[in-house]
Amino acid sequence: DTEVTQTPKHLVMxxxxxKSLKCEQHMGHRAMYWYKQKAKKPPELMFVYxxxxxxxxxxxxxxxxxxxxxxxxxxxxxHALQPEDSALYLCxxxxxxxxxxxxxxxxxxxxxxxx
Amino acid sequence: SQQGEEDPQALSIxxxxxxxxxxxxxxxxxxxxWYRQNSGRGLVxxxxxxxxxxxKHSGRLRVTLDTSKKSSSLLITASRAADTASYFxxxxxxxxxxxxxxxxxxxxxxxILTVHP
Numbered sequence: 001d002t003e004v005t006q007t008p009k010h011l012v013m014x015x016x017x018x019k020s021l022k023c024e025q026h027m028g029h030r031a032m033y034w035y036k037q038k039a040k041k042p043p044e045l046m047f048v049y050x051x052x053x054x055x056x057x058x059x060x061x062x063x064x065x066x067x068x069x070x071x072x073x074x075x076x077x078x079h080a081l082q083p084e085d086s087a088l089y090l091c092x093x094x095x096x097x098x099x100x101x102x103x104x105x106x107x108x109x110x111x112x113x114x115x
Numbered sequence: 116s117q118q119g120e121e122d123p124q125a126l127s128i129x130x131x132x133x134x135x136x137x138x139x140x141x142x143x144x145x146x147x148x149w150y151r152q153n154s155g156r157g158l159v160x161x162x163x164x165x166x167x168x169x170x171k172h173s174g175r176l177r178v179t180l181d182t183s184k185k186s187s188s189l190l191i192t193a194s195r196a197a198d199t200a201s202y203f204x205x206x207x208x209x210x211x212x213x214x215x216x217x218x219x220x221x222x223x224x225x226x227i228l229t230v231h232p
Contacts (some may be wrong), residue, residue: 041225044222104205104220111156
């Protein structure tokens with residue numbers, strides 16, 4: 001299995017809702033990532049989990065809360081989002097280590113619209 | 116700061132022509148990678164070049180790296196309509212968090228390539 005699976009593909013939520021994005025990989029990769037991508041812009045790193053521990057938080061607002069229940073799963077919990085948070089949220093994974101190349105395998109993304 | 120500024124921002128060519136995209140970056144890197152993204156989809160890794168390498172080939176792809184100029188180029192030869200996509204360079208560098216060094220991949224602005232049949 002060489003895939004990263006993201007659900008849901010599309011999500012529409014109000015500013016008072018609580019929702020979650022889910023990501024799963026079965027490649028034995030030990031690092032998992034959340035990126036945010038606005039239209040016609042590059043992906044921007046949000047969070048990195050390495051060996052199931054949060055290693056990088058790129059000063060993301062607390063209304064985004066990541067969770068890594070195990071080495072195969074990564075969640076992004078969403079609460080009290082703003083319309084400007086509407087974007088494509090990409091999950092990725094990589095084999096990780098200090099000498100790792102950080103070659104990322106991406107999921108297809110979750111398209112989030114905040115009303 | 117954003118690593119990896121690319122030019123051109125958009126490139127339109129005919130099938131069979133070669134496409135060249137350039138990427139510049141600002142800080143020391145461990146490696147540089149190129150990714151492709153079809154509209155609204157996830158990114159796909161194309162090729163990686165390490166900081167001690169100057170040129171690498173993979174099929175119709177050729178990537179060069181000049182660390183003295185902090186720049187890289189991606190050449191796609193004999194382009195096809197199916198090559199139409201956005202192409203991003205990504206630089207790998209280290210960041211320190213809590214006293215531990217972690218690899219971090221940062222994407223450039225991207226080049227939108229359109230190949231006309």
